[in-house]
Amino acid sequence: MTSASPAGRREQLRDFLRTCRARLTPDDVGIATAGRRRTPGLRREEVASLAGVGVSWYTWLEQGRDINVSAEVLDAVSRALRLTEPERAHLYLLAGLNPPADTARARDSGVTTELRNLLDTWSPRPAILRDRAWNLLAINDATRTVFGYDDTDHNCLVSFFSNARYRSMHAHWESVAPAVVAAFRADAAHFPDDPDFGRVVDELGATSPEFAELWARHEVGAPVQAVKAVHHPEVGDLIFDTTTLVVADQPAWYLELYNPRPGSGTDEPLARLTRSPAPA
Structure with missing residues (x-):
């Protein structure tokens, strides 16, 4: 994956984050909802809120824009999306960072x-x-x-x-x-x-x-x-x-x-x- 071009990684990052967001429901993360939702999964603003980042920044990340990301923010997004350790490492690679070693495991x-x-x-x-x-x-x-x-x-x-x-x-x-x-x-x-x-x-x-x-x-x-x-x-x-x-x-x-x-x-x-x- 790291051999892909930056543009190719950003495209894969976009699809990966959208897929991970779509598989979660508000109930999965403890968000109360009222009425029917037009699209399955979480909304971008809900993921941003759970991760403690700005809605615009998370939107740019999911759109695959060329923005600077830190390990701390990627970890926050990983927790918000309930990513597994392999998925967390995959997110790091798509964002252009070396994944941290899972020393605790x-x-x-x-x-x-x-x-x-x-x-x-x-x-x-x-x-x-x-x-x-x-x-x-x-x-x-x-x-x-x-x-x-x-x-x-x-x-x-x-x-x-x-x-x-x-x-x-x-x-x-x-x-x-x-x-x-x-x-x-x-x-x-x-x-x-x-x-x-x-x-x-x-x-x-x-x-x-x-x-x-x-x-x-x-x-x-x-x-x-x-x-x-x-x-x-x-x-x-x-x-x-x-x-x-x-x-x-x-x-x-x-x-x-x-x-x-x-x-x-x-x-x-x-x-x-x-x-x-x-x-x-």
């Missing part, structure tokens, strides 16, 4: 059985489910065995700096650390109002001088970990390709899947380490 929703089964099925290869602030939501047993995570680990970045076992196994920890911090800063910049990023920074800033020094550089970079190398104390070097996928119904969640890098000789020691047949 993501935080309140538990990890589904299907996702946990996927993580477990990925074993003996490591798999991680995290949120956008790199908080760990779920991991499989292979992640614990291969990367040294345990039940005290709650955030990928915090573990990168504070988990002694993980650090000791990371083959290139010192050279990779600046890129990891730069990638976290780039992610944080997309969500300036999300307090989770601030909590991670505050926690690490108070406990890790290394992180504090790197964070003070204000370096910004692209996501890293396309290749992850560890030196496991039991089986030696393990090298993985990393694939990160967005969970469709939880766009603030990311699934990181680790696969033995072809030609690296990782399959056999990984199978010995996890006591499973080598992955096909």
Whole structure:
């Protein structure tokens, strides 16, 4: 939808708002009426009143005129029209704004059985489910065995700096650390109002001088970990390709899947380490 021309988006915005207004009745929103109404649904002035905006402004919005809109006003219109979360996001896109992430829904929703089964099925290869602030939501047993995570680990970045076992196994920890911090800063910049990023920074800033020094550089970079190398104390070097996928119904969640890098000789020691047949 965002690839459509501005004129095309405004035309779709007009039709979308009219449709949403027409499907509501005064009773649905608690408006008392008298006599018969010539048209179904709410009137424009009723939607404007419910949203707390001017009738002329709402009329211009519904007509698809080229006007400036704010997130606050779009949220008010969404509430007035009783839009669902997908419809609210659609309204944002048609109005030319990036829809806000539905963080409340993501935080309140538990990890589904299907996702946990996927993580477990990925074993003996490591798999991680995290949120956008790199908080760990779920991991499989292979992640614990291969990367040294345990039940005290709650955030990928915090573990990168504070988990002694993980650090000791990371083959290139010192050279990779600046890129990891730069990638976290780039992610944080997309969500300036999300307090989770601030909590991670505050926690690490108070406990890790290394992180504090790197964070003070204000370096910004692209996501890293396309290749992850560890030196496991039991089986030696393990090298993985990393694939990160967005969970469709939880766009603030990311699934990181680790696969033995072809030609690296990782399959056999990984199978010995996890006591499973080598992955096909």
